[in-house]
Amino acid sequence: MTTATPDTGATPALKPYLRLLTATQFAFNTGFYAVLPYLAAHLGDGLGMAGWIVGLVLGLRTFSQQGLFVVGGALTDRYGPRPVVLTGCVLRIAGFCWLAQAGSTATVIGAVLLIGFAAALFSPAVESETARAAVAHETATGTPRAQVLAVFSAAGQAGAFLGPLLGSLLLLLGGDFRTACLAGAVVFVGVLAGHAKLMPHRPHRPPTARTGAALPREVFANRPFLVLCLAYSSYLVSYNQLYLALPAEVERATGSQSALGGLFALSSLLVVVAQLPLTRWSARRLPPRTALVTGLAVVATGFAAVPLAPDGPAGLLPAAALVVLLTLGQMLLVPAARGLVPNLVDDHRLGLATGALSSVSGLAVLVGSAATGTLLDTPGAVLWTVLATVPLTGAALALTLSGGRRTPEPVTAVTD
Numbered sequence: 001m002t003t004a005t006p007d008t009g010a011t012p013a014l015k016p017y018l019r020l021l022t023a024t025q026f027a028f029n030t031g032f033y034a035v036l037p038y039l040a041a042h043l044g045d046g047l048g049m050a051g052w053i054v055g056l057v058l059g060l061r062t063f064s065q066q067g068l069f070v071v072g073g074a075l076t077d078r079y080g081p082r083p084v085v086l087t088g089c090v091l092r093i094a095g096f097c098w099l100a101q102a103g104s105t106a107t108v109i110g111a112v113l114l115i116g117f118a119a120a121l122f123s124p125a126v127e128s129e130t131a132r133a134a135v136a137h138e139t140a141t142g143t144p145r146a147q148v149l150a151v152f153s154a155a156g157q158a159g160a161f162l163g164p165l166l167g168s169l170l171l172l173l174g175g176d177f178r179t180a181c182l183a184g185a186v187v188f189v190g191v192l193a194g195h196a197k198l199m200p201h202r203p204h205r206p207p208t209a210r211t212g213a214a215l216p217r218e219v220f221a222n223r224p225f226l227v228l229c230l231a232y233s234s235y236l237v238s239y240n241q242l243y244l245a246l247p248a249e250v251e252r253a254t255g256s257q258s259a260l261g262g263l264f265a266l267s268s269l270l271v272v273v274a275q276l277p278l279t280r281w282s283a284r285r286l287p288p289r290t291a292l293v294t295g296l297a298v299v300a301t302g303f304a305a306v307p308l309a310p311d312g313p314a315g316l317l318p319a320a321a322l323v324v325l326l327t328l329g330q331m332l333l334v335p336a337a338r339g340l341v342p343n344l345v346d347d348h349r350l351g352l353a354t355g356a357l358s359s360v361s362g363l364a365v366l367v368g369s370a371a372t373g374t375l376l377d378t379p380g381a382v383l384w385t386v387l388a389t390v391p392l393t394g395a396a397l398a399l400t401l402s403g404g405r406r407t408p409e410p411v412t413a414v415t416d
Contacts, residue, residue, distance in 0.1 A: 018137060018148060020198050021130045024085075024191060026155040028122065031187030033163025034170070035096065035180050042177040043108065053105060057112055064116030065123075066362025073124035073355020077348060081125040082199045088122030089192035091115075093185045100181035124355035127152075127338070132350055135342050145342075146288065149335040150279030157271035225344040227397050229357055231292065232337045233364035234394025238299050239330065240365050241372065241387060242267070246319060248376050249306065253315035263316075263323045270327045278331050288336040288343075289401045295333025296395035302326045303388035307381045329391070340401065 043049045043057060076084045095115035102108045134148035167180045175183075242264070250259050282291045302325030306318040337357075345353040368390070375383050 015133075015137065016198075017200070018130070018133050018151075020194065021126055021133065022152050022155045024126055024195070025130075025152055026159040027187055027191050028126075029156045029159025030163045030166065031092075031096075031159075031184040031191075032119075033160050034167040034187070035099075035177075035184045036163075038167055038171070038177055038180060039112075046177060047103065047108070049105065049108075057105075057108060060109060061112040061116045064113045065119040066358055066365070068117060068120035069124045069355035069358035069362070070352065071355065072121040073128060073351040073353065075121065076125040076128055076351030076355075080201065081129045081351070082195070082201055084121050084125040085195050085199060086192060088118045088120075088125065089188050089195065091118035092122065092188045093192065096181045096185040096188070100178040100185075120355075124351055124358065128351040128354035131338055131342055131354065132347065134339065144283035145339045146279050146283040146291070146335040147276075149338050150275050150283075150331075153331075153334055154272055154275040157268050157275065161265070161268035161272060222345060224401055225341075225353060225356075226360075227400055228337065228340055228344060229360040230364075231296065231394040231398040231401075232333075232357055233361040234390050234397075235296060235299060235330070235333055235337075236361040236365050237368035237372075238303070238387065238391045239326065240368065241303075242323070242326070244372055245376065245383065245387065246322060249319050249322070249380075250316070252380075253319060259316055259319070263319060266320070267323050267327045270324065271331060274328075275331050278328075279335050282332055282336075286336075288340050289398060291336035292333045292340070292398045292401075293395045295329040295331070295336065296391040296398060297329075298332065299326050299329035299391040300388045300395070302329065303384050303391075306384045343402070 039057075040054050043054045049057075072084060072088070091114055095111050095118055098114060099108065099111035102111045130149065130152050131145075134145035134152075137143060137148055138145040166183065170179050170183055246263070247260055250256075250263070282294075286294065302322045305321045305325065308318075338354075341353050341357065342350060372387070375386060
């Protein structure tokens with residue numbers, strides 16, 4: 001019997017299928033973020049929509065994506081990732097082309113719902129397949145699965161960083177929002193072509209008693225998995241404060257929100273530069289549960305540090321400390337949390353579980369954002385203390401999870 005030798009290189013030597021999935025995540029975020037940062041300005045300034053309608057449109061896009069991840073995950077388990085990914089690409093192309101032409105509230109809403117639903121199909125299929133492939137890679141080479149998932153996360157962050165730059169470049173060259181939408185559509189045409197040619201077929205899974213009515217119960221009555229969902233939700237509620245509490249803090253400290261762009265760029269660059277070495281270190285020294293708990297504790301420290309940091313000439317220091325610590329916590333906990341999912345559910349339910357992880361977290365963000373909004377006018381010490389308790393609660397929940405790894409089932413969908 002041949003013993004797998006752990007990969008000790010700086011970056012895991014990924015098989016072609018894992019390289020395809022990683023490149024997919026990069027291209028997906030590049031195309032998406034070439035458009036999204038400019039959507040609100042286009043709706044308000046370009047189309048003259050009222051502020052509440054702009055907020056409604058953005059909220060509907062998030063709901064149609066995160067809220068329906070569980071649908072995409074279930075379809076992936078039933079039909080395999082290939083048809084779900086290809087359908088998601090086609091719908092995303094159609095959505096971007098529609099949004100480029102949309103001029104009324106109804107057509108804009110229809111376009112963003114289609115764009116969000118496309119991601120609800122595409123993302124859980126790619127993420128669950130990456131998790132499955134990472135487990136197989138771990139079994140074959142000894143490389144911790146978290147390292148593979150970190151490459152996937154870093155690729156996504158690189159796309160999120162380069163996408164807005166692509167959109168800005170198009171605008172500087174004389175293009176408009178329509179040009180950015182069409183550029184995003186072109187990116188997804190490339191993703192569609194690549195997957196149509198390279199993504200392997202998975203044997204069709206016929207319906208059985210196990211994949212019928214009892215199917216959701218296998219996931220949603222799974223207490224350890226629900227604990228993971230709640231712990232992960234505490235992170236996403238915290239991460240969402242980059243768009244809610246952080247802007248309020250920056251404006252309080254500097255009198256405007258002009259520094260936000262630099263702070264977001266700092267977050268993305270940290271992930272691109274530090275994700276792989278940090279995960280390589282943690283994957284070899286920390287069990288996944290410990291990495292999850294530690295990451296949530298670091299996030300909590302970021303919130304607790306805001307009222308302790310000085311004002312005056314260093315007015316942005318509290319906000320910068322929050323961004324750095326929240327990003328470091330994210331880099332620790334996200335690969336660990338995704339790596340735990342295959343331990344907690346059967347392989348034939350991995351897609352549903354991956355989608356459910358995002359859908360439950362999306363619901364928590366919806367509730368948590370409303371609650372945070374009511375606290376923005378309270379004294380800073382109260383606001384940031386309450387926010388710090390959210391990831392601390394998640395860390396306490398994560399401590400109840402098993403730190404071990406189950407032996408994965410044979411994986412047939414990652415053949416190169």
